[in-house]
Amino acid sequence: MSSRHAELKRLADAFTATFNAHDLEATMAYFTDDAVYEEMHGPVREGKTAIRKAFEALFSKQFGAMRFDAEDTFVDAEAGKVMTSWTLNLSALEGKPVALRGLDLLHFEGDKLVRKLTYCKAKVPRYVDA
Numbered sequence: 001m002s003s004r005h006a007e008l009k010r011l012a013d014a015f016t017a018t019f020n021a022h023d024l025e026a027t028m029a030y031f032t033d034d035a036v037y038e039e040m041h042g043p044v045r046e047g048k049t050a051i052r053k054a055f056e057a058l059f060s061k062q063f064g065a066m067r068f069d070a071e072d073t074f075v076d077a078e079a080g081k082v083m084t085s086w087t088l089n090l091s092a093l094e095g096k097p098v099a100l101r102g103l104d105l106l107h108f109e110g111d112k113l114v115r116k117l118t119y120c121k122a123k124v125p126r127y128v129d130a
């Protein structure tokens with residue numbers, strides 16, 4: 001395993017840990033200023049301000065406490081990409097606990113995320129920005 005492979009795996013794991021710690025500031029520190037986040041239900045957020053706004057509902061526990069449990073991780077060290085599959089456990093979505101399965105495609109330049117694409121294998125309510 002190359003050192004870049006190990007570094008990308010470590011970065012992806014640490015990034016996920018910021019979600020599980022409900023630490024929005026630590027999560028946002030991973031993104032470049034011009035990063036792009038493609039949400040699981042369609043919207044594309046460009047730039048840190050837009051990405052932060054998309055994450056605020058999750059981190060405010062509006063849908064209950066969240067925890068991402070990693071399943072598989074694949075690393076393309078040359079391309080700087082990581083694919084990680086997970087189960088997202090939410091303590092209260094529409095009044096009851098729910099688990100959603102999905103994956104993230106993370107594109108790194110150095111130790112920063114330039115693109116995060118999220119896909120989910122579940123029927124998920126469409127969250128509308130207020």
